[in-house]
Structures are given as C-alpha cells and as structure tokens.
Amino acid sequence: MVTFARFVVSSLLVAIAALWSPAWGSPMTFAINSTGGSRVTFESDAPVENIVGVTTSVSGSFTTDFDEPKKSRANVVVDLTTVKTGIDKRDAHMRSPDFLDTKKHPNATFNLTKIDIKGDPRANGGAKAVGTGSLTIKGVQREIQVPVKVAFRALDDQLKKLGFNGDVLRVTGDFDIQLSDYGIKVPGMLGQKVSNTIKLAVALTAVAK
Amino acid sequence: VAAVLRDPQTGRWRWKPTLLTAGLIAVVLGPLSAYVGYRVLLRKNPEVIREIEQSAQRQQELDDLFAEPVTDAVPNR
Numbered sequence: 001m002v003t004f005a006r007f008v009v010s011s012l013l014v015a016i017a018a019l020w021s022p023a024w025g026s027p028m029t030f031a032i033n034s035t036g037g038s039r040v041t042f043e044s045d046a047p048v049e050n051i052v053g054v055t056t057s058v059s060g061s062f063t064t065d066f067d068e069p070k071k072s073r074a075n076v077v078v079d080l081t082t083v084k085t086g087i088d089k090r091d092a093h094m095r096s097p098d099f100l101d102t103k104k105h106p107n108a109t110f111n112l113t114k115i116d117i118k119g120d121p122r123a124n125g126g127a128k129a130v131g132t133g134s135l136t137i138k139g140v141q142r143e144i145q146v147p148v149k150v151a152f153r154a155l156d157d158q159l160k161k162l163g164f165n166g167d168v169l170r171v172t173g174d175f176d177i178q179l180s181d182y183g184i185k186v187p188g189m190l191g192q193k194v195s196n197t198i199k200l201a202v203a204l205t206a207v208a209k
Numbered sequence: 210v211a212a213v214l215r216d217p218q219t220g221r222w223r224w225k226p227t228l229l230t231a232g233l234i235a236v237v238l239g240p241l242s243a244y245v246g247y248r249v250l251l252r253k254n255p256e257v258i259r260e261i262e263q264s265a266q267r268q269q270e271l272d273d274l275f276a277e278p279v280t281d282a283v284p285n286r
Contacts, residue, residue: 036267054261086258087251126275151275158274170275203268 027065030169030206032058032076037205040078046195053094057082062169062206066122074112076204081106099184101138108137117150126151137182148173167208174201
C-alpha cells in the first residue's frame with residue numbers, strides 16, 4: 001500500500017514537473033547575437049552614387065511562443081556609430097550632426113508591437129510574417145510595417161560548427177524608409193549622392209536564453 | 210603648346226606664357242587635381258572592406274543553413 005502511494009505521489013510530481021516545463025508552450029526568449037550572426041545593411045541608390053553601409057553591432061531580444069506567435073515581442077537596437085561604408089571620410093560625415101548625429105542619437109531602435117505570421121517558424125524554410133512596430137531614428141519615432149521571414153532551428157551540429165550554443169531564431173527582411181520621415185535632410189555637400197529612400201536589409205540571429 | 214617656341218635667332222627653346230597656356234594648364238590641372246582630391250577624400254579602407262565582406266560571407270552561411278531542411282524541429286531545451 002505504501003509502495004503504491006509512493007508510486008502515485010512520484011507520478012504526480014513527475015506530471016507536475018512536466019506541466020511546468022517550458023517545453024509546454026511557454027514563451028521562449030532569444031538574445032540577438034551581435035558576434036557576427038546579425039547584420040543590418042543600409043543602401044542609398046542615388047543617381048550619382050550607390051552607397052552601402054553595414055553594421056553587425058545589433059542587440060536586443062525576441063520573445064515568442066510558437067503556439068501563440070501573435071504574442072511575440074521584439075526589441076532591436078542598432079548601433080549607428082558602427083555603420084561603415086568602407087570610406088572613412090564618408091562614414092565620419094554620415095555620423096555628423098548634419099546627418100545621423102550619432103553623438104546625440106547613437107542607436108536606432110525597433111520595438112515590435114504586433115506580428116501577423118503565416119505558418120510555423122519551426123517548419124522547413126521558416127514562416128513569412130509582417131511585423132508592426134515603432135522605429136526610432138535620430139530621436140524620431142514612427143510606426144512601420146516590416147515584412148520578414150522567421151525561421152527557427154534547434155541546436156544541432158551545423159549550428160555548433162558556426163559557433164552557436166543554443167537554439168537559434170533567425171529573422172530576415174528588407175524594407176524601405178524615408179530619411180525625411182525621421183527629420184534627416186540630405187546634406188547639401190552630398191547633394192545628389194544620397195537618396196531620401198534608404199533600403200534596409202535586416203538579418204538578425206538570436207540565440208535561446 | 211603654342212606658348213613653347215624655338216627662338217629662330219638663338220635656336221633655344223623659350224617659354225612664352227600666354228593666355229592660351231594658362232587656359233591649357235587650367236583645363237588639364239583643374240580636373241586632375243579635383244580627381245586626385247576626390248580619390249584621396251574617398252579613399253577606401255581595405256580593412257573595413259574586408260570586415261564587410263566577411264560579415265556578408267557569414268550571413269550567406271547562415272542563409273544557406275536556414276534554407277536547409279530541419280531534421281529536429283522540436284525546441285531543444
């Protein structure tokens with residue numbers, strides 16, 4: 001009888017532990033990997049010159065529940081002081097008060113408030129989604145919609161080979177912004193060399209905490 | 210060109226500045242100096258170019274990996 005009671009109690013404890021386990025649909029948090037796994041590209045395609053600026057200094061996190069992906073939240077911080085075009089003088093001018101003014105506003109931030117996702121990020125090839133959130137550049141905040149692809153991959157040998165030590169969520173997408181929307185005037189010196197429309201290509205790689 | 214002449218009496222070459230010479234110098238040296246200045250000002254930093262290429266290569270590796278079929282689709286926690 002005592003043995004049976006022990007069995008029942010231990011079974012209950014195991015069941016309770018299993019129910020509390022994060023594997024049962026609780027949100028997962030992923031930290032954006034800034035050591036070469038993430039990259040943001042800014043492209044200006046003006047009549048005179050095509051300029052591409054790149055940074056890998058991206059931080060932030062994603063919180064998602066794969067069973068209820070609509071509740072996902074994200075916070076992304078891009079360090080604008082590290083954006084490089086390959087030409088030092090041009091980079092310095094880009095960071096000046098005339099343009100991005102990175103001394104006052106070193107970061108661009110995006111806060112996801114809503115996501116419309118079609119499919120399961122755990123499926124092969126990931127899932128397409130449209131994220132809505134606020135993008136802040138140079139202190140000006142605007143709501144934007146960003147089409148992205150979200151893909152999850154559980155830790156495996158391939159990820160380990162690339163230096164990861166946990167499950168990975170990868171978010172990629174391209175979208176345009178208008179510099180004038182963020183109070184950035186194309187400086188006279190650069191004139192025709194910078195377009196008001198900037199194409200952003202975002203590739204974010206986040207590791208499960 | 211017309212400003213550099215050979216003196217018919219002494220047979221020496223002599224320099225005779227003219228407006229045309231000044232014009233020719235301006236036409237040649239003006240754009241040349243502007244081009245050199247532009248190149249110096251917008252000199253590419255090879256180290257940064259290498260960094261950018263490496264980050265692009267890293268992204269390509271990740272893109273390729275995430276395009277592959279996933280064998281273990283269960284969160285590994």
